[in-house]
Amino acid sequence: FVEPKLQGQHWVVTAGPTQEAIDPVRYISNHSSGKMGYAIAQAAASLGAKVSLISGPTKLEAPSGCKRISVTSAQDMHQLAMELAPNADVFIACAAVADYRVAQVAEQKIKKHEDAMQINLVKNPDIVADVAALNENRPFTVGFAAETQDVEHYAKGKLQKKKLNLIAANNVAVQGQGFNSDDNALTLYSADETIPLSLATKVELAQQLVKIISDKVSDQK
Numbered sequence: 353f354v355e356p357k358l359q360g361q362h363w364v365v366t367a368g369p370t371q372e373a374i375d376p377v378r379y380i381s382n383h384s385s386g387k388m389g390y391a392i393a394q395a396a397a398s399l400g401a402k403v404s405l406i407s408g409p410t411k412l413e414a415p416s417g418c419k420r421i422s423v424t425s426a427q428d429m430h431q432l433a434m435e436l437a438p439n440a441d442v443f444i445a446c447a448a449v450a451d452y453r454v455a456q457v458a459e460q461k462i463k464k465h466e467d468a469m470q471i472n473l474v475k476n477p478d479i480v481a482d483v484a485a486l487n488e489n490r491p492f493t494v495g496f497a498a499e500t501q502d503v504e505h506y507a508k509g510k511l512q513k514k515k516l517n518l519i520a521a522n523n524v525a526v527q528g529q530g531f532n533s534d535d536n537a538l539t540l541y542s543a544d545e546t547i548p549l550s551l552a553t554k555v556e557l558a559q560q561l562v563k564i565i566s567d568k569v570s571d572q573k
């Protein structure tokens with residue numbers, strides 16, 4: 353068994369949540385801890401890749417051997433991803449990006465008046481879909497699908513709609529895996545393959561995932 357060698361390759365990984373400001377003291381976000389994406393970045397770096405980790409706000413230490421660039425919002429993450437992706441061999445979107453942001457961020461803290469209030473949201477750019485749509489210098493593009501039901505159906509839909517090479521689906525409704533846990537289980541879907549990766553630590557899963565991606569990238573060359 354020969355370890356894949358990723359020397360000379362540049363991998364870009366997004367990880368963690370995004371925060372979408374409501375006003376100077378409040379934001380919309382989700383439960384992503386960054387553990388899954390950081391483990392992927394670490395696994396790729398351990399095999400010799402140059403790794404750029406675009407990270408939303410997390411409490412984690414930067415993985416050794418990776419260049420971490422911290423961002424807050426989906427728009428920031430999008431801008432950085434579009435700068436780095438054309439120079440990447442592989443792009444892995446593990447971040448839990450907010451699908452919507454607040455249409456008009458209040459300049460001052462919003463005061464409490466009425467019993468109910470509305471916040472208007474507008475759609476964020478789809479980072480992984482925009483990377484996969486690059487005409488020139490398109491990296492091998494991998495997405496994640498975080499689902500609470502009909503996992504296969506929704507994951508395959510995202511694979512097709514976002515024109516990805518591969519999607520890693522996780523059922524985030526199952527206790528002990530998905531968001532914020534140390535363990536996870538993934539099913540990988542490509543156009544012609546289904547690869548289940550059973551419950552394991554995120555570190556172990558990341559190593560398996562990186563090896564599978566690396567094999568697929570060398571098959572393409």
Ligand code: PMT
Nearest residue numbers: 385386387388445448449478479480495496497498531532
């Ligand atoms: O961070 P942890 O606590 O370790 O948890 C890991 C995880 C559950 C966050 C991770 O395994 C995971 O599933 N990440 C993707 C979360 C997500 O937002 O999934 P989604 O099905 O909503 O998005 C589909 C894909 O599109 C993802 O690759 C996502 O990064 C990408 N996306 C989504 C919206 C957007 N505006 N831009 C994007 O690039």
